[in-house]
Amino acid sequence: MMQATLDVKGMTCGHCESAVKGALENLEGVQTVNVNLDTGKVDVTYDDAVVTIDAMHEAVEDQGYDVVA
Ligand code: 9UX
Structure with a gap:
């Protein structure tokens, strides 16, 4: 399992x-999601054989928020 932190703007x-x-949780391969509303940091654990960081960025952007790469 991989861990990543997304930096999301606008929440x-x-x-x-x-x-x-x-x-994020709806994406296959994403295991856990923890959002820190104060910092915009979103910690995710995921299976990198199933889902990509890019797909996660798109899923967040589809909700109307910007992700700092
Ligand atoms: Mo409430 Mo969050 O309008 O954008 S959903 S601030």
Whole structure:
């Protein structure tokens, strides 16, 4: 299992947090998602044989938030 931290811009409320968390959790291969609303850091564990960082970026961006690469 791999671990990564995504730096997400624009999450300001609990609903933002839920949207980002849910979008990531819906991706096959993503195991755990922890959102820190104060810092915008999103810690994920995932199977890199199944899902890519790129796919995670897209899933977050599809919810309307920017990801700093
Ligand atoms: Mo509430 Mo979060 O309008 O964007 S969902 S701030």
